[in-house]
Amino acid sequence: MKNHNNQTIKKVVILGGGTAGWMSASLMKKVIGAAVDIEVVESETIGTVGVGEATIPPIRIFNQVLGINEAEFIRETKATIKLGIEFENWKNIGERYLHSFGAPGRSSAFCQFHHYFKRAQQLGLKDSLWDYDLNALCAKAGKFAVINSKDPVLELPHAYHFDAGLYAKFLRKFSENIGVKRTEGLVEQVQQNKQTGYIEALVLKDGSVIEGDLFIDCSGMRALLIEDTLKTGYENWDHWLTCDSALAVPSERFDKTLPYTRSIAHSAGWQWRIPLQHRNGNGLVYSSAHFSDQQANDLLLSNLESKAIGEPKLFKFNVGRRKQQWHKNVVAVGLSSGFLEPLESTSIHLIQSAIVRLLHLFPHQGIADASVAEYNKQSQIEYEQIRDFIILHYHVQQRTDSDFWQYLRNMDIPATLQHKIQLFKESGRLFRDQNDLFLDASWLQVMVGQGIEPQDYHPIANNLSEAQLMDMLTRLKAIKHEPIPKLPSHDEFINKLCNR
Numbered sequence: 001m002k003n004h005n006n007q008t009i010k011k012v013v014i015l016g017g018g019t020a021g022w023m024s025a026s027l028m029k030k031v032i033g034a035a036v037d038i039e040v041v042e043s044e045t046i047g048t049v050g051v052g053e054a055t056i057p058p059i060r061i062f063n064q065v066l067g068i069n070e071a072e073f074i075r076e077t078k079a080t081i082k083l084g085i086e087f088e089n090w091k092n093i094g095e096r097y098l099h100s101f102g103a104p105g106r107s108s109a110f111c112q113f114h115h116y117f118k119r120a121q122q123l124g125l126k127d128s129l130w131d132y133d134l135n136a137l138c139a140k141a142g143k144f145a146v147i148n149s150k151d152p153v154l155e156l157p158h159a160y161h162f163d164a165g166l167y168a169k170f171l172r173k174f175s176e177n178i179g180v181k182r183t184e185g186l187v188e189q190v191q192q193n194k195q196t197g198y199i200e201a202l203v204l205k206d207g208s209v210i211e212g213d214l215f216i217d218c219s220g221m222r223a224l225l226i227e228d229t230l231k232t233g234y235e236n237w238d239h240w241l242t243c244d245s246a247l248a249v250p251s252e253r254f255d256k257t258l259p260y261t262r263s264i265a266h267s268a269g270w271q272w273r274i275p276l277q278h279r280n281g282n283g284l285v286y287s288s289a290h291f292s293d294q295q296a297n298d299l300l301l302s303n304l305e306s307k308a309i310g311e312p313k314l315f316k317f318n319v320g321r322r323k324q325q326w327h328k329n330v331v332a333v334g335l336s337s338g339f340l341e342p343l344e345s346t347s348i349h350l351i352q353s354a355i356v357r358l359l360h361l362f363p364h365q366g367i368a369d370a371s372v373a374e375y376n377k378q379s380q381i382e383y384e385q386i387r388d389f390i391i392l393h394y395h396v397q398q399r400t401d402s403d404f405w406q407y408l409r410n411m412d413i414p415a416t417l418q419h420k421i422q423l424f425k426e427s428g429r430l431f432r433d434q435n436d437l438f439l440d441a442s443w444l445q446v447m448v449g450q451g452i453e454p455q456d457y458h459p460i461a462n463n464l465s466e467a468q469l470m471d472m473l474t475r476l477k478a479i480k481h482e483p484i485p486k487l488p489s490h491d492e493f494i495n496k497l498c499n500r
C-alpha cells in the first residue's frame with residue numbers, strides 16, 4: 001500500500017480551542033503524548049461556539065480515561081445529571097415520552113423484554129414500557145445516586161448537562177498540565193507542499209509559523225483546513241433534516257433541577273431546555289423556510305419560563321457531513337467534520353469517537369491510504385446511523401398542524417431507516433447495526449414513543465404461561481421501583497458533591 005508520507009509523525013497541530021480542540025488535545029496527549037508533540041492554536045478574537053450542553057453516557061468513559069474525578073468535573077463545569085431526554089409534542093401535540101439511557105425490563109438471551117411486554121399488553125396489561133425502566137422512573141421522581149449493584153437490572157446509566165465553555169477551559173488546564181503547548185493567534189495563511197498538497201505549516205497574523213506533520217482541523221464550521229484549504233466537499237442532508245437555524249439563550253435557574261433534557265416540538269422545529277447548576281440552557285431549532293429569525297426569537301423568549309440572561313445568539317448550519325473527514329494530512333474533528341442537530345446530543349460524542357478512531361489508526365510511521373480509507377468509512381457509517389436515528393423522530397409522528405410536519409411524515413427516508421422501521425412494525429424485531437451508537441433500547445423507546453405499534457411479538461414470549469408472564473412483570477416492576485424511595489433528590493446529590 002502506498003505510503004504518502006514516510007516521515008514519522010512527531011508533531012500534531014490542532015487548529016481550534018473549542019470543545020473539539022481541547023478534547024482532541026487532552027486525549028491524544030494522554031494516550032500517545034510520549035511519542036508526539038501536540039500544539040493547539042486558537043484565536044480568542046474568533047471565540048468558540050460555546051453551546052453544546054447536553055451529552056450522552058460515553059462522555060463518562062472519556063473523562064475516566066483522562067483520570068478526571070467526577071465530583072471535581074461536576075463542580076468545575078456546573079454540571080447536572082442527565083438520565084435521558086423527554087420529547088414533548090413530538091408524536092402529537094400534548095403527548096410526551098422519555099428516551100432514557102436505560103433499558104426497559106430485562107431481556108432474555110433470545111427474546112427482548114418488549115416482546116413479553118407486548119404479549120402482556122394484549123392480555124390486558126395497562127402499564128407503559130417506562131414503568132419498567134429505572135432511568136425513566138428516577139427522571140420522573142427527580143432522583144439520582146450512583147447505584148453500586150452488579151445486577152444489570154439496577155443499572156442507572158447517566159451523562160451530564162454542563163457548561164461547554166467551562167468544559168473547554170477545564171480540559172485546556174488539564175492538557176497544559178500534561179504538556180500540550182497552546183499558542184494564541186489568528187491563522188491567516190496555510191502553507192502546502194507544492195507536490196503533495198499536504199499542509200506543512202500555519203502562518204499566524206503576527207507572522208509566526210507553526211509547522212506540523214499531522215493537522216487536526218477543529219476550527220469549527222469555518223473548516224479552515226479540511227474545506228477552505230483542501231476542498232474536500234460536503235454531503236448535505238437538508239432534504240431529510242430541514243432545520244437549518246438555531247437561537248440559544250441562557251435563562252435563570254429554576255429552584256429544582258431536572259435530571260433530564262427537555263425537547264419540546266413546535267410547529268417548525270423544537271426547543272431545548274437544559275438545566276445546569278447556575279442557569280438553564282435554552283434554544284430553539286427551526287426551519288428558516290417556515291420561521292423568520294424574528295419569529296423564532298419571539299417564540300423562544302415567550303417560552304422560557306425564567307428570565308433570559310442576555311440576548312439570544314443565532315446559529316446557521318448545514319446538516320450533513322464532510323465527504324472525507326481525513327484527507328491528506330488533515331483530520332477534521334468537531335463542527336469542521338459535519339453537523340447533526342443537537343436533538344440527541346451527539347456532537348460532543350462524535351468528537352470523542354473521532355479522536356478514539358484516530359488513535360486506533362494513528363499514522364505513527366506515515367500516512368497510508370488504507371488507514372485513511374478505514375477512518376473515512378467508519379466515520380461515514382457513524383454519521384449515517386446517527387442521521388437515521390434523528391430522522392426517525394421527525395418522520396414518524398402524527399402532527400397535522402403545519403406543512404413542516406406533514407412534509408417530514410410523507411418524505412422518502414433513507415433505505416436503511418425504512419428497513420428498520422418496517423421490521424419493527426411487522427415483527428417487533430430490532431437489531432443493532434454494527435457499532436451503532438444507539439442500542440436497541442434507544443430505538444425501541446423512540447419508535448414506540450413516536451407511535452409505532454408492532455403488529456406482532458416474538459413467539460418465545462409464549463413460552464411462559466399467562467400467570468408466569470404476569471408474575472415476572474410484577475416482580476420486575478417491583479425490583480425497578482424498589483431503590484427509588486431511598487435515593488436522594490437530584491439537587492441533594494449535586495449539592496452534596498459540590499459541598500453545599
Ligand SMILES: Cc1cc2nc3c(=O)[nH]c(=O)nc-3n(C[C@H](O)[C@H](O)[C@H](O)COP(=O)(O)OP(=O)(O)OC[C@H]3O[C@@H](n4cnc5c(N)ncnc54)[C@H](O)[C@@H]3O)c2cc1C
Nearest residue numbers: 016017018019020048049052054187220334335342347348
Ligand atoms: C445551536 C447548537 C447547539 C448545540 N448543542 C449541543 C449539545 O447539546 N450537545 C452536543 O454534544 N453538542 C451540541 N452542539 C455542538 C457543539 O457545540 C460542538 O460540537 C462543539 O462545541 C464543538 O465545537 P468545535 O470545537 O468544533 O468548534 P468551535 O467551538 O467553533 O471552535 C472553533 C475554534 O477554532 C478557532 N479558530 C477558528 N478559526 C481560526 C483561525 N483562523 N485562527 C485561529 N483559530 C481559529 C476558534 O478560535 C475556536 O477556538 C451544538 C451546536 C450548536 C450550533
